[in-house]
Amino acid sequence: MVNSEWLTGMTRGSAGNVDSRRWQASILPPLLVFVVVLAVWELGVRIFQPPTFLLPAPSEISRTFFANFTELWTYGFNTFREAVAGFALGCGLGILVAIVVARSEVLSSVLLPFAVASNSVPIVAMAPLAIVWFGIDEGSKIAIVAVMCFFPTMVSMVRGLRTPSPAQVSLMRSYAANEWQIFRKLRWPAAMPFLFNAFKICATLSMIGAIVAEFFGGSVKFLGVYIKTEANILRTQNAWAAIIVACILGLSFYFAIVLLERKLMPWFTEEN
Amino acid sequence: MSHIIEFDQVWKIFGAGESETIALQNVDLTVETGEFVSIIGPSGCGKSTLLRLIADLLPPSKGDIRVNGKTPRQARLDRDYGMVFQAPTLYEWRTVLKNVELPLEVMRSAREDKRGRAVKMLDLVGLSDFQNHYPRQLSGGMQQRVSIARALVFEPTLILMDEPFGALDEFTRERLNLELLDIWAETHKTVIFVTHSISEAVFLSSRVVVMTPRPGKIARIIDIDLSYPRNFETRESDRFFELVTEVRETLKEEFTRGEIDD
Ligand SMILES: Nc1ncnc2c1ncn2[C@@H]1O[C@H](COP(=O)(O)OP(=O)(O)OP(=O)(O)O)[C@@H](O)[C@H]1O
Ligand SMILES: [Mg+2]
Numbered sequence: 194m195v196n197s198e199w200l201t202g203m204t205r206g207s208a209g210n211v212d213s214r215r216w217q218a219s220i221l222p223p224l225l226v227f228v229v230v231l232a233v234w235e236l237g238v239r240i241f242q243p244p245t246f247l248l249p250a251p252s253e254i255s256r257t258f259f260a261n262f263t264e265l266w267t268y269g270f271n272t273f274r275e276a277v278a279g280f281a282l283g284c285g286l287g288i289l290v291a292i293v294v295a296r297s298e299v300l301s302s303v304l305l306p307f308a309v310a311s312n313s314v315p316i317v318a319m320a321p322l323a324i325v326w327f328g329i330d331e332g333s334k335i336a337i338v339a340v341m342c343f344f345p346t347m348v349s350m351v352r353g354l355r356t357p358s359p360a361q362v363s364l365m366r367s368y369a370a371n372e373w374q375i376f377r378k379l380r381w382p383a384a385m386p387f388l389f390n391a392f393k394i395c396a397t398l399s400m401i402g403a404i405v406a407e408f409f410g411g412s413v414k415f416l417g418v419y420i421k422t423e424a425n426i427l428r429t430q431n432a433w434a435a436i437i438v439a440c441i442l443g444l445s446f447y448f449a450i451v452l453l454e455r456k457l458m459p460w461f462t463e464e465n
Numbered sequence: 466m467s468h469i470i471e472f473d474q475v476w477k478i479f480g481a482g483e484s485e486t487i488a489l490q491n492v493d494l495t496v497e498t499g500e501f502v503s504i505i506g507p508s509g510c511g512k513s514t515l516l517r518l519i520a521d522l523l524p525p526s527k528g529d530i531r532v533n534g535k536t537p538r539q540a541r542l543d544r545d546y547g548m549v550f551q552a553p554t555l556y557e558w559r560t561v562l563k564n565v566e567l568p569l570e571v572m573r574s575a576r577e578d579k580r581g582r583a584v585k586m587l588d589l590v591g592l593s594d595f596q597n598h599y600p601r602q603l604s605g606g607m608q609q610r611v612s613i614a615r616a617l618v619f620e621p622t623l624i625l626m627d628e629p630f631g632a633l634d635e636f637t638r639e640r641l642n643l644e645l646l647d648i649w650a651e652t653h654k655t656v657i658f659v660t661h662s663i664s665e666a667v668f669l670s671s672r673v674v675v676m677t678p679r680p681g682k683i684a685r686i687i688d689i690d691l692s693y694p695r696n697f698e699t700r701e702s703d704r705f706f707e708l709v710t711e712v713r714e715t716l717k718e719e720f721t722r723g724e725i726d727d
Contacts, residue, residue, distance in 0.1 A: 367522065368568050378556075378567065383558070
């Protein structure tokens with residue numbers, strides 16, 4: 194009794210070690226690279242002493258980051274809200290359209306090439322037009338982000354909904370399942386990995402899209418506008434600090450989706 | 466209705482013109498309720514096609530099919546049959562247990578104890594310990610056993626099995642053969658069983674349908690007059706060997722280059 198309990202305790206312990214070792218292996222190398230790059234940067238600036246507006250030292254940027262903390266994060270979250278709203282709108286519409294398109298063989302094969310081609314269209318370049326249509330405030334930024342998220346989501350989702358094999362569909366037919374059941378119990382879950390792939394792409398895209406769209410104008414209380422104005426008056430350390438905020442928000446968005454994926458699709462993410 | 470399956474001059478032709486394939490040619494077949502009928506024949510002779518016609522997953526090109534006295538479509542809508550496909554066809558996002566519960570979910574079965582039934586079926590195929598595994602964590606043979614449990618769980622009167630044990634080792638295969646016979650005896654189901662193995666066909670069936678190579682026709686139907694219940698001794702009886710030889714000879718007559726694994 195005591196012996197076996199001690200044994201199971203052991204195995205659990207060592208399994209935990211393996212887990213944490215794997216985690217360390219995946220997080221440690223990039224962390225190391227990051228630290229080295231920062232060190233070289235800091236050292237380079239100290240040695241060559243370029244003017245601050247050309248290249249501020251990491252220590253200078255971090256000083257600014259903490260000095261303007263509230264301001265930066267307020268702007269950050271303003272922009273983040275646009276990104277999330279655009280993401281929700283674009284991905285939501287993408288899913289809805291995909292559901293309709295995927296139902297038809299013809300529609301899928303006619304529309305998909307266009308949707309794929311749209312990947313190479315610089316959608317942010319339409320930001321000035323969006324401002325004309327939706328105004329200088331959040332509306333135009335949300336619209337740009339939404340359009341950016343729409344196409345990848347739609348393409349992935351159409352592919353995902355059409356991925357079940359004929360045999361998997363036949364199985365449902367053999368149960369005399371109706372269309373809704375085939376959708377709900379087969380096509381939708383089969384499309385989940387595709388959808389989350391799109392979500393991960395769109396999470397990154399949406400933060401980039403919102404900031405770049407803001408470069409074309411808007412209130413100064415947003416990250417993109419702030420970066421642009423600060424860079425224009427050569428207070429580049431402020432711009433750099435704002436970029437760090439953007440990075441943190443973008444990465445958090447991405448990892449929130451990865452976490453959700455792990456939670457919703459253990460069958461997909463558990464072990465390679 | 467005691468004829469559970471009736472094929473009346475059924476043809477199945479795939480494609481047209483140059484690429485035309487005659488998969489089934491003029492098939493006449495009657496199966497009585499409660500029979501265990503095996504279908505054996507070389508690869509590509511139309512065995513799976515025959516099952517898919519019964520299951521209304523394909524329409525016949527010519528001829529008439531009745532299942533339970535109804536059109537195959539009506540029989541499908543009435544959920545008269547359970548099918549075990551040639552590949553396991555599990556849903557990879559569902560655990561083993563949820564895969565077995567799937568037909569009950571789809572059929573909104575009034576049966577209160579879905580979980581209980583699924584657990585019982587998994588027990589039957591020897592996978593109780595794997596209820597919460599995902600399909601890809603299982604071997605091919607284990608996956609096929611899950612799909613058998615899934616076909617039995619809603620207690621259809623007719624069971625269509627397309628080489629269900631093809632991927633299994635000889636030992637597991639023989640054990641599952643016995644279990645299948647037990648289930649069949651207990652539940653009075655009708656089983657249509659496609660196989661490549663002559664000994665498996667003879668051991669299980671009340672009749673063996675031998676098919677010719679493409680285009681698939683019925684070469685001969687051989688009655689297997691071994692008494693049920695059958696067991697390991699059945700396999701060692703003289704009559705068993707005679708029947709195995711008879712099936713083999715029939716197959717040999719029908720094609721020169723055989724692909725039979727027994
Ligand atoms: N959907 C299809 N379209 C065109 N031809 C098909 C189709 N399905 C089957 N066939 C053809 O019909 C013939 C019979 O196929 P079937 O799958 O019924 O053979 P089988 O006896 O089950 O073979 P195996 O033992 O290898 O599973 C084959 O020649 C195959 O090429
Ligand atoms: Mg086949």
